[in-house]
Amino acid sequence: MKQNPKDIPVVESLRAGILTRDGFMGEDTRPFTQIIMDDAALLASAGTTPEEVADKMTELTKAGLTATGTPVDYQGFTVTVEEYMGKLGCPFRDHRAPKRNTEVVRKDGRQMAWTDLTIHLIKQHGFFQGKGSPYRLEPDRLAAFLFDK
Numbered sequence: 001m002k003q004n005p006k007d008i009p010v011v012e013s014l015r016a017g018i019l020t021r022d023g024f025m026g027e028d029t030r031p032f033t034q035i036i037m038d039d040a041a042l043l044a045s046a047g048t049t050p051e052e053v054a055d056k057m058t059e060l061t062k063a064g065l066t067a068t069g070t071p072v073d074y075q076g077f078t079v080t081v082e083e084y085m086g087k088l089g090c091p092f093r094d095h096r097a098p099k100r101n102t103e104v105v106r107k108d109g110r111q112m113a114w115t116d117l118t119i120h121l122i123k124q125h126g127f128f129q130g131k132g133s134p135y136r137l138e139p140d141r142l143a144a145f146l147f148d149k
Contacts, residue, residue, distance in 0.1 A: 026132025054123030
């Protein structure tokens with residue numbers, strides 16, 4: 001399939017060393033548009049959407065921001081948020097996110113972590129990153145973690 005010319009800047013920005021050292025694709029060879037469609041299908045089978053997932057992630061991050069750097073108990077989760085100086089640019093070139101990491105642990109011991117940029121990528125673009133990317137979150141696993149499905 002021929003690449004859409006409007007996607008060329010995005011494809012460039014997704015590569016390692018452009019916006020981030022590791023990039024956003026990992027070893028995934030699928031076009032980013034295919035990754036988005038495949039991940040949307042996984043979420044649909046889990047009974048949720050990228051927007052609902054991102055909204056819950058935002059809610060948890062906000063809870064953790066009430067005591068930055070210190071664990072906060074919130075609705076069955078323990079949330080710790082660490083903030084760093086600077087911002088990260090979105091590869092879709094529409095946002096700059098604060099450098100912030102959120103680590104979340106469920107009562108059952110399961111844990112996940114994400115950045116503010118990850119939340120933006122999921123909510124605005126339905127993009128969970130390519131397989132092998134250091135910040136990729138598997139959509140179905142994330143939905144089960146967030147919504148106890």
